[in-house]
Structures are given as C-alpha cells and as structure tokens.
Amino acid sequence: MADGLSEGVSERVPKGVPPEGEWSRPPLWEGLRAYGLIIAMWIRSTMAYRASFAMTAFGNFAATAFDFVAILLMFSHVDRLGGYSLPEVAFLYGAAGAAFGLADLTFGSMDRLGRRVRDGTLDTLLVRPAPVLAQVAGDRFALRRLGRITQGLLVLGYALVTLDIAWTPLKVAMLPMMILSGAAIFASVFVAGGAFQFWALDAAEVQNSFTYGGTTLLQYPPTVFAKDLVRGVTFVVPLAFVNWIPALYVMDREDPLGLPDWAAFLPPVVAVGCCALAGLAWRVGLRAYRSTGS
Amino acid sequence: MDSDGSGFIELDGIEKVFDVRRKAGLLRRERHQVRAVDGISFSVARGEMVGYIGPNGAGKSTTIKMLTGILTPSAGRLRVAGIDPSRERTRLARRIGVVFGQRTTLWWDLPLIDSYRLVHRMYRIPDKRYRENLERCVELLELGELLDVPVRQLSLGQRMRGDIAAALLHDPEVLYLDEPTIGLDVISKARVREFLRDLNAQSRTTVLLTTHDLTDIEQLCARVMVIDHGRLVYDGALAGLHEVGESERTLVVDLERELPPVELPGARVVKVEGPRQWLAFPAAASAAPLVARIAAEYPLMDLSVREPDIESVIAKMLSRRKVPDPAVSEEVAERSAL
Numbered sequence: 001m002a003d004g005l006s007e008g009v010s011e012r013v014p015k016g017v018p019p020e021g022e023w024s025r026p027p028l029w030e031g032l033r034a035y036g037l038i039i040a041m042w043i044r045s046t047m048a049y050r051a052s053f054a055m056t057a058f059g060n061f062a063a064t065a066f067d068f069v070a071i072l073l074m075f076s077h078v079d080r081l082g083g084y085s086l087p088e089v090a091f092l093y094g095a096a097g098a099a100f101g102l103a104d105l106t107f108g109s110m111d112r113l114g115r116r117v118r119d120g121t122l123d124t125l126l127v128r129p130a131p132v133l134a135q136v137a138g139d140r141f142a143l144r145r146l147g148r149i150t151q152g153l154l155v156l157g158y159a160l161v162t163l164d165i166a167w168t169p170l171k172v173a174m175l176p177m178m179i180l181s182g183a184a185i186f187a188s189v190f191v192a193g194g195a196f197q198f199w200a201l202d203a204a205e206v207q208n209s210f211t212y213g214g215t216t217l218l219q220y221p222p223t224v225f226a227k228d229l230v231r232g233v234t235f236v237v238p239l240a241f242v243n244w245i246p247a248l249y250v251m252d253r254e255d256p257l258g259l260p261d262w263a264a265f266l267p268p269v270v271a272v273g274c275c276a277l278a279g280l281a282w283r284v285g286l287r288a289y290r291s292t293g294s
Numbered sequence: 295m296d297s298d299g300s301g302f303i304e305l306d307g308i309e310k311v312f313d314v315r316r317k318a319g320l321l322r323r324e325r326h327q328v329r330a331v332d333g334i335s336f337s338v339a340r341g342e343m344v345g346y347i348g349p350n351g352a353g354k355s356t357t358i359k360m361l362t363g364i365l366t367p368s369a370g371r372l373r374v375a376g377i378d379p380s381r382e383r384t385r386l387a388r389r390i391g392v393v394f395g396q397r398t399t400l401w402w403d404l405p406l407i408d409s410y411r412l413v414h415r416m417y418r419i420p421d422k423r424y425r426e427n428l429e430r431c432v433e434l435l436e437l438g439e440l441l442d443v444p445v446r447q448l449s450l451g452q453r454m455r456g457d458i459a460a461a462l463l464h465d466p467e468v469l470y471l472d473e474p475t476i477g478l479d480v481i482s483k484a485r486v487r488e489f490l491r492d493l494n495a496q497s498r499t500t501v502l503l504t505t506h507d508l509t510d511i512e513q514l515c516a517r518v519m520v521i522d523h524g525r526l527v528y529d530g531a532l533a534g535l536h537e538v539g540e541s542e543r544t545l546v547v548d549l550e551r552e553l554p555p556v557e558l559p560g561a562r563v564v565k566v567e568g569p570r571q572w573l574a575f576p577a578a579a580s581a582a583p584l585v586a587r588i589a590a591e592y593p594l595m596d597l598s599v600r601e602p603d604i605e606s607v608i609a610k611m612l613s614r615r616k617v618p619d620p621a622v623s624e625e626v627a628e629r630s631a632l
Contacts, residue, residue, distance in 0.1 A: 030384075034416060037412060037415055037416055038412075041401055041404065041408065041412055044404055044408065045401060045402070045403040045404055048403045048404065048444070049403075119397075120397060121397055123359065123364050123394070123397075124392075124394060124397055124399050126362070126363065126364045126383065127362050127363070127364065127387055127390070127392040128384075128387055128416060129384045129385075129387035129388045129416065129417060130384065130416060131384070287366075290364065290365055290366045290380065291365070291366050291368075292312060292313060
C-alpha cells in the first residue's frame with residue numbers, strides 16, 4: 001500500500017468524471033430517463049414469467065370489469081341513477097377508470113415506499129445518480145395494470161357511441177385533456193401519499209383510500225352523493241376535476257355545485273397545481289428521511 | 295499521507311443526532327435524542343484502504359450513510375472528493391461506488407449482465423470504458439460463466455462478486471463496502487479480498503470498509519479506525535492497535551513428547567494438549583529469542599506463530615476504556631488460546 005503513494009497522487013485525473021456539463025442536465029429529463037431505464041428492466045423481469053404475466057394482466061382486467069358489471073346490474077333494476085342514464089354513468093366510469101389506470105400504471109408503486117424505508121433498500125436508490133422519485137415510481141413497474149386502462153377505455157368507448165352528444169371542437173379536445181389531467185391528479189395523490197410514508201410507514205392505506213376509493217367515488221354521478229362530500233372532492237382533494245366537472249360539460253349537464261362553465265377547463269391547471277404540491281411534499285419527505293434515517 | 299496535505303475524504307466534527315419517538319402509552323409519545331455519531335473527525339488520503347470497525351450500533355453505518363450522501367449530518371463539515379455529499383448527492387454518486395453486503399442492487403429475475411447494462415446507461419459510462427471495466431471485473435472476479443445466469447440463481451458469494459463488479463463499472467474514486475464478506479464461505483472471502491487488494495494497488499481506488507470479519511482488516515487494511523458509541527477511539531496502524539490493546543501473539547510449539555509446561559521468561563503457557571503447547575507473549579516483542587531458547591532447551595519438532603485476533607484486541611481495548619467486563623476477558627483468553 002505504501003509503494004506508489006509518493007507519485008503525484010493528487011494530480012491523478014479522476015477518470016470516471018464526466019465533463020462539467022454533465023451535471024447541469026435538467027432534473028425532470030434525468031428523472032424521465034431514469035424512469036424509462038428502470039421500467040424497461042421491470043418489463044424484462046416480468047417477461048421472464050410470461051404465463052404469469054398473461055394471467056395477472058387478465059385478472060387485473062377481469063377484476064375491474066366486475067366493477068362495471070355491478071353498475072350494469074344496478075341498471076337492470078332502475079333506469080336512472082341520480083338522474084343519470086347508463087351511458088352517462090359509463091362515461092363517468094370510463095373516464096375515471098382510464099385516468100386512474102394511467103396513474104396507477106406510472107405511479108402505482110409509490111405505496112411500496114414504506115416497505116423500502118423499513119427494510120433499508122431505499123438507501124440503495126439514494127446512492128445512484130438519478131432522482132429518487134423516478135426510481136421509486138418506476139419500482140416494480142407492472143405492465144399488467146394496462147388491464148385497468150383497457151377496461152376503462154372500452155367502457156368510455158361504449159359511452160361515446162351510445163351517448164347523443166352535440167360535439168364541438170372544444171368537447172373533442174376535452175376528452176384527452178380530461179384523461180391526462182385526471183391521471184396527473186391521481187399521480188399527485190400517489191406521490192403525496194408516498195411522501196407521507198417517510199413519516200408514517202404504514203400510510204399506504206390512507207393513500208389507497210384516496211386513490212382506489214376516489215376512483216370508485218368518481219365512477220358514480222355526483223348527484224348521488226351528499227353535497228358536502230362533493231364539495232370536499234372539489235375544493236379539498238380536487239378529484240372532481242378528474243372527470244365530474246369536465247364530463248358534465250361534455251354531456252351538457254348542470255354542475256351540482258353550480259360551478260360556472262369555464263370550470264370545465266380548469267383540470268390542467270388543477271393538475272399542475274397538484275403536481276407542484278406533491279413534488280413539494282416529496283422533497284420535504286425525502287429531506288426528513290435524510291435527516292432522520294428512520 | 296496525501297501529497298497536497300488535504301484528505302480525499304474529510305470529516306471535521308461530524309455529528310448525527312436522531313430524534314427517536316417511542317410509544318409511551320396509547321397516544322403519548324416520548325421523544326429522546328440518540329447521538330449515533332458524536333463528533334468524528336478524520337481524513338483519508340486518495341488511494342488509502344481503511345478499515346472502519348466497531349461494535350454493533352457504534353455508528354459505523356450512520357457514518358457511511360453520511361459519506362455517501364444518504365443522510366445529512368446534524369453538525370460538522372464533510373467532504374468527499376471536494377463534494378458535500380448531502381448537498382450534491384447525485385453528483386457524488388457518479389464518483390463513488392457502494393456495496394451493501396446484505397442488500398443486493400442486482401436485478402433478481404434478470405441475467406447478471408442486464409444489471410450491468412443498466413449501470414452502463416444510468417451512469418452514462420462511455421462504451422469503451424464500460425467494456426474494458428466489465429472485462430476486467432469479469433476476469434478478476436471470475437464472473438464469465440455467471441453473466442447469463444439470473445441473479446436469483448447465484449450463490450451468496452457469486453452475488454457479492456456480482457455486486458462488487460456493479461459498483462466498479464463507472465470507475466468510482468472511492469469504494470465503500472459495508473460488510474463485503476458477510477455470510478460468504480472461505481473461498482469466496484479469499485477471492486473477494488484478493489480482488490480488493492489488487493483493485494486498491496492497481497487502480498488506486500480509495501477503499502473504506504466496515505466489517506465484522508477482522509481477517510478482512512488484517513489482510514486488507516494498513517489503517518484501522520475503531521468507533522465506539524459514536525466516537526473515534528482509535529485511528530492508526532493495525533500494529534498500533536495491538537499495542538493499545540496490549541494484545542499477545544501465540545507461539546505454538548510441537549515437542550517430541552509430552553512434557554510439563556515450558557518455562558520461559560517473557561512468555562506463559564496458556565494451553566497444553568499432548569506434545570503441543572501454546573505460549574502467549576506480548577505482540578510487540580520479537581519471537582526470535584523465545585524460539586531460540588525453546589530450540590536450545592527443549593526437544594522441538596515444529597513451531598508456528600499466530601497473530602492475535604483483532605476482535606479480541608478491540609474487545610480488550612474497549613473494555614479497558616470502560617469497566618472491565620469479565621465475560622469479554624474470558625472470551626479473549628479463550629480466543630488467544632485457540
């Protein structure tokens with residue numbers, strides 16, 4: 001160990017160091033890149049067990065499909081639910097399902113954070129040169145969750161062909177905007193829920209009540225719920241912007257809270273706001289973890 | 295040791311205080327503070343290989359976590375390669391390699407090579423450098439036949455070698471190893487040690503390792519740091535640790551026949567088993583005069599000198615700092631007799 005030490009050690013150029021510009025890449029891009037790399041690994045891992053993947057994907061599809069069967073059964077006894085026809089409820093259901101499915105696919109693994117904190121494997125992510133959020137979100141990426149999205153889109157498709165909608169360019173644009181903004185709102189809930197697990201390791205259940213519970217709520221017309229609950233999911237946890245408010249606009253229906261028409265165009269704004277808040281919560285949570293290491 | 299006088303890894307008065315909340319009753323929670331690291335300062339030069347040891351809960355892992363940017367120190371100044379780890383975690387990550395002995399970073403269901411490909415892209419290692427480094431690791435760690443095997447099918451020793459390779463593909467300037475030989479069989483341990491020794495000698499990689507297996511330290515590290523209760527209680531050469539711990543070496547002599555215990559000044563017989571006798575003498579003393587006297591006065595067949603077990607040395611050292619613990623000294627006696 002002593003030999004060789006005398007030669008200009010400090011002058012040795014560290015060979016692993018990339019040029020300076022390397023570090024100024026925007027974190028968002030770095031995050032997306034890391035996320036892409038990680039989910040590619042998980043997809044390959046899944047494909048190591050093809051049969052198992054096929055079965056779980058089908059199971060995921062079937063389990064969510066039963067949700068809708070329950071609604072169909074309801075409509076075999078009544079013609080209207082809270083004043084809404086079956087295609088109208090299908091529209092709400094499909095939009096909520098697709099948006100939630102998309103969020104579940106991309107950020108659904110956030111609820112594993114508590115486990116990673118507990119068994120110490122979060123530390124192995126912290127020593128990699130990539131944003132931790134991207135690594136946690138991509139953790140155990142499960143392509144089988146496509147089942148839920150597929151089911152949501154099928155039901156939405158059924159609604160669109162049966163409903164008699166007076167289409168305008170704005171209403172057409174509303175469809176993708178609604179699903180993407182909705183997915184972003186749900187994703188924020190996943191991320192905020194993940195951040196909360198830095199403090200309460202078992203908080204995944206609370207988060208699930210907002211995500212899985214929220215999507216079930218949104219599958220039904222707002223008119224069947226108490227006004228206070230509707231107010232809560234509009235102004236507190238703004239899930240109403242996922243599908244209710246934009247869908248009511250598309251279907252030319254009165255908003256139960258009497259919000260003006262332009263509220264239908266708010267989902268992207270709400271989504272951006274939610275993402276910002278969730279990002280902030282994540283930063284605070286990660287900082288707390290790094291100072292307590294609990 | 296470093297030519298410019300400043301260390302490659304530098305800690306100055308580093309503290310880490312945890313707020314621990316404990317349930318006390320149904321809703322009430324008691325808060326108290328735990329000083330996991332209590333004012334540690336040291337400096338490691340580039341190319342050094344340092345052993346970082348101490349009892350469980352002494353603060354070893356907490357220190358490593360601060361050095362790798364996982365945890366933020368509560369107080370003090372910390373620099374690794376001129377970078378403040380907690381502030382520039384990802385920048386530092388490109389320049390360090392970390393191996394957690396008990397937590398693999400390899401992909402369980404995928405062939406080993408896939409984990410390396412991910413490292414290649416995530417660290418943006420230039421293709422040529424990646425190929426060279428992979429080739430070298432595969433050769434030295436004997437991974438050739440394992441590259442296409444799913445990680446879940448690897449033995450513990452193979453996986454550890456795989457993990458070490460994964461931590462080195464991006465040419466880290468520092469390598470942290472947390473219990474790198476834990477749970478490995480003798481052959482795997484020897485292989486890992488040999489590799490680390492070569493790595494340090496050839497690539498001048500700075501290595502900091504924590505371990506419970508003190509043979510790791512004996513065979514790898516010229517410098518040892520001992521931490522206890524969050525404080526650095528020893529920092530220096532391995533030999534010095536023996537002096538501080540007043541450790542003893544053991545002379546094992548095989549006589550022609552069974553004889554009463556050998557009587558020599560400066561040594562005492564600790565064990566007799568047929569014609570074989572174990573003599574303890576201070577680690578700092580030379581064995582030569584003892585050997586000469588035995589050879590002259592007794593019918594000597596064969597002999598060997600055993601180095602003291604560091605675990606017992608540390609136990610001795612720590613027990614001298616605190617109240618002497620009879621259980622420990624008993625164990626020490628037993629060990630040195632082995």
